[in-house]
Amino acid sequence: MLMIRCPVCGIAADETEFTSGGLYGRLEETENRVIPRDVVREWWLCARGCGTWFGMARHVVNQRVTATWAAGDEPWDGRH
Amino acid sequence: MARARRNLRVPEKEGSNIGRLIDRTQPISFTFNGRAMKGFAGDTVASALIANDVRRLTSSFKYHRPRGVLGIGSDDPNAIVEIGVGDRRTPNLNATQVLLAPDMRIASQNVWPSPRLDLGGLIGRLKPLMPPSFQYKTFKWPVPTWRVYEKALRTLGGIGTVPGAADPDRYEHIHVDADVLIVGGGLAGIAAAEAASAADLKVVLVEETHRLGGIADGYDGRVDGKPLLDWVQNKVRNLAASRDVHILTNAGVAGLYDHGLAIIHERLDPNASVEPENAPRERIWKLRTKAVILATGAHEKPLVFPDNDRPGIMLATAARLYLRRYGVLPGQRVVIATTGDEGYRTAADLAAGGAEIVRVVDLRLDPDGSLFHIMKARGTPLAVGSAPVGTTKGKKGELAGVTIANRLTLDGPALRSHADADTLLVSGGWGPAPFLAGHLGARLVFDEELGGFRPGELPGGLFVAGAANGKFHAAEVLEDGWRAGSIAVEHVLGSSWSSVVPSHSIEVTADDDAEPVGMLPDVATAAERATAFVDLQNDVTIGDLDIAIREGYSAPEHLKRYTTLGQGVDQGKLAVANAAMVMAKALPNATPAHTTFRPPWTPITFGAIAGTRRGVLFKPVRETPLTALTSDALREPLGLWRPPAVFPRPGESREEAVRREARSVRNGVGLFDATLGVKIAVQGPDAAQFLDRMSATNLADLEVGRSRFALFLDNDGFVLEDAVIARAENDRFIVSAGIGRADNLCAWFERWRQREWPDLNLFITDETERWGQLLLAGPRVPELLAAASSDIDIAGFETDSYAEGEFMGTTARALATRYTATPEVEIAVPAGHLPSLWEQITEAGKPLGITHFGTDTLHRLRLEGGAFDLDHETDGSVTPYDLGLGDLVKVDKPFFVGKEGLERPGMTRSSRRHLVGVLTEDPSFVPPPGAHLVLDPDHAPPRRVVGHVTSSGYSPTLRRSLALALISAGERHIGDRVFIVSSGEGLPAIISSTAFFSNGEPT
Ligand SMILES: [Zn+2]
DSSP, X not given: OOEEEOTTTOOEEEGGGSEEEEESSOHHHHTTOOOOSSEEEEEEEOTTTTOXXXXXXXXXXXXXXXXXXXXXXXXXXXXX | OOOOOOXXXXXXXXXXXXXTTOEEEEEEEEEETTEEEEEEETOBHHHHHHHTTOOOOEEOTTTOOEEOXXXXXXXXXXXXXXXXXXXGOEEEEETTTSBOOTTEEEEESSOSEETTEETTHHHHHTGGGOOTTHHHHTSSSSHHHHHHHHHHHHHHTOOOOOOSSOOOSOEEEEEEXXXXXXXXXXXXXXXXXXXXXXXXXXXXXXXXXXXXXTTGGGOOOEETTEEHHXXXXXXXXXXHHOTXXXXXXXXXXXXXXXXXXXXXXXXXXXXXXXXXXXSOSEEEEEEEEEEEEEOOOEEEOOOOOBTTTOTTEEEHHHHHHHHHHHOBOSOSEEEEEEXXXXXXXXXXXXXXXXXXXXXXXXXXXXXXOHHHHHHXXXXXXXXETEEEEEEEEOTTSOEEEEEEEEGGGXXXXXXXXXXXXXXXEEEOOEEEOOGGGGGGTOOEEEETTTTEEEEOSOOTTEEEOGGGGTOOSHHHHHHHHHHHHXXXXXXXXXXXXXXXXXXXXXXXOOOOOOOOOOSSSSSOOHHHHTTBEEEXXXXXXXXXXXXXXXXXXXXXXXXXXXHOTTOTTTTTTTTHXXXXXXXXXXXXXXXXXXXXXXXXXXXXXXXXXXXXXXXXGSSOOBOOTTGGGGTTSEEOOBTTBOOXXXXXXXXXXXXXXXXXXXXXXXXXXXXXXXXXXXXXXXXXXTHXXXXXXXXXXXXXXXXXXXXXXXXXXXXXXXXXXXXXXXXXXXXXXXXXXXXXXXXXXXXXXXXXXXXXXXXXXXXXXXXXXXXXXXXXXXXXXXXXXXTSOBSSOOTTOOXXXXXXXXXXXXXXXXXXXXXXXXXXXXXXXXXXXXXXXXXXXXXXXXXXXXXXXXXXXXXXXXXXXXXXXXXXXXXXOOOTTTTTOGGGOOTTSSOOTTHHHHTSGGGGOTTSEEEEEEEESSTTOOOOTTOEEESOTTSOSSOOEEEEEEEEEEETTTTEEEEEEEEXXXXXXXXXXXXXXXXXXXXXXXXXXXXXXXXXXEO
16 A cells, blocks of 8 residues: 655645546546556545645556656646 | 373473473463363464374365375464354364463364264265366256255354354554565564664565464574574674564564555464453554565475375474474374475474484485485484375274385386384475565466475565575575565665675575476376375365366466365465476476465454444544434434434334324424535636536526525546535525535535636635534524524525524524425524534424434425435436436536536436336235335246336325336326336335425325
8 A cells, every 4th residue: 555745734644545547648648558567656635634636656566656756847848 | 082192292302492482381271172171381282282182173165085184374274163162262273372371261163063073974974976166067057055055054054153242352553664574584584684684674565373483493503603494593682682683573574565564464362461361362564664574484295195184184384393393293104205304304303303214205207415415324214205095094084104116116106114103204305485575466476396486576665574585505695585585775875785694504404406396196097186185275186186176277367266266264374385397297288277266365463454433433423513413213324424303202113203203394393414415615706607516406697695406427427426506696605405425525626617718717615614514494483583693694595595694592593495385495504503403493482392303204394295316216317307307407508517428318318217106905004115016016037127216205294105106108008007116026016206395296
């Protein structure tokens, strides 16, 4: 079970305190995208914390979380 | 006639370490299947039963063959008993792991009706009719027959009895963080804990038995000049005294999960607590750790040969440990069959304990270890290069003798001999047990020389040490434990850490290599293969594996499902390695593999899983401000809420109450606690634009002070929510929706605001619980409100109006709605003011005959009004058009959520099911929701189903039953006849419009 730290309010908690919300990006950009056996960027909601949707990069096989970020504060150029 | 039971407890001997864990000054009385027996404090249930010469403990799961104790740990497949009576009876306990307690009542499991008259044994004789996966093949069809089979099979194949009363004990969950989790408290675990605690890390050491040290006490030798056992006990004392190490005994790791989560199941001894009556009986630890070290040891492999499952057959090392720890002998005339040196070690011990060693059968052709030579010199009868190839049984099915054959002549006329014996001890060598690594996705690699699985590549933060890592000699084990502890430290610290591996002088006899042997004899007949058990818990034989391979189910996952190999309480701990060796022989070109290991690795009780979440704490009930004032209500569950369903009068049934309440509303006025109705405030400069994008309904021209019924769709164009949107101010809207749905709707709004339109300027606030709310409904509502003090012109309130102001002395919001086809006003006030308002209105309404009503009645009134209810009429695949609400879709908006989905061609196909009314020809017949609708009830099945009833009820106003239904192309069939399938009959009805009733008049 993932341990996630919300980049907005800073709370670190079990994944059951959060809600996953599909691939990061706007809806039309993420539809029908194939998920690689690699790092994926996803939306997660700090459901039991501050209520903010944020971005998270997670390796789908070893489950390592490599980054989390607030929307608009992506660790790369451009919004998505 | 019952056989006389021998006493297999070895007498106490001065200066001997034999029986060191029992206290002979403290005898304990207990019963087994009602028979009185005696043991000692310190005994396990298994050791006490062995001492009392209980050979047959249970009957096997499928063939009901008699079985006894095979091992001495959680890997024992057959020593499963139930302990206790009444509400404290616990089934599926492993007798080797439970300490004997005074007056314990122990019973066999899987024996019906008693072990001596096991009717299920008949099934064993039907074995040829029960191939693997017989349950799928034989009992599948026809369906009604399966119910008969199922009942009989469950009685016969019973896996324990469910206690008949509620569990009186307490269970709890705790969350703990640690740096290093070490699983297994044997030599490797102790060494690893020492290494990790030397770096001041927080260490949790989990041991599934009640004591540390593993099986070190099964070996002689000296470490640093001290006897091995003393040295280990000293280490254990040091660890226990360390503040950095927390030791958990009687605790099994049920599962390992991502990000260092471990679920640990701890069984507590309530008598060890200062407050035994309040002490929890079991505890679940949810441990988050940075590193995990598996020091889970190895399993001694049984030998697979015909009739290898009789009571009296035991693992060699287990027998030695029973003697050393509890002073019990497995029997008096002992044959030992071994592929390595453990057999000789056990032979030496048992001989010293007074047993007769009939023969040591060594499967190896040229054993040369020191233990072999010692026993040979002592004149122990040996049969080198031989193997057990069968057993004979006594009257009760217990072992009576062993057939031994020379392995070199098996192909030809084998030289066979027979040895009378009451005990056969087997050792097929050690198979490492790093299986928990599988929970984290690690694949284990089959090592042919070892005949077992070793850890392959491991995920970060997971380490394996000791016998689980294929190291079996005490010196290697200690060193490997230190190594693993040190690299775990480096992993946690993220930097190199120079630990000094302590140098010990270890003098423990090293073993000669064991030979991995899969199946004996190497050539066997089909009949022999059919009684050569690989998995003794699920009764899987070589013959079963042959059939599975023949039928194409040789992949591990297929094999597991097909034969049940490796399922059950023991998770096939002793079967994994032997099955792989058998498969390797059968399929020489395939690499032996294992199935996916899934939690729980050791069984967890339901009580432990539930923890404190039971009774009133299972789901804490949420209350509205009116809960105390509506104590006369009959309540119904709605999520965590329990709103009133009806307010029955004495002697009134629920249905009678609904009809009375509904009539009162239609004739006068009714009052309803609408606090759970969703109230979401959407405010800000872009609030109007946001809602217009979210809703399929046109909201752009909504005026301040007005409200509008609107639909929200999901991405696919199906109806997600319906709501009334009121414009309170130019930049502030109130969204009101059905009861109990606030979380969903708010989450949906937030998702779009944050993720898709972060540039819009608005806030979304769930105000549902901040505002208490009442619903007033009925023709006399205006009359009631006219008398109320208010600065809102509430008496003249038109439908779809919204206002804020003061009402009966408090801040209020008022909204006129129209769900029930009668004048309706919702009045919301700050939650704390609701109780007094409820009482004031109840009082003021008395002359008008005001009636409190609940959700049952509201549903009935809405049904009369033909209003759909999201929970009943929609299932996530209903469009606005299906509901007859196409008018509410503003198709020429450039965008709204779900527009693209709704514009797909299939969404308007004429055969889609439409929501229509259904009027039964018999007006008193209320069709049950879910009932199927057909056009021709006399057609032989399968009949074409054209739709189904979604909600229904008797209308006291119209004096007839009403139903809503989704019917294929229903809108075009209004007036047509349809048949409702109920209890096999087709009852006629007419398809109608949903407008049963409007403006207070029937239509
Ligand atoms: Zn947060």
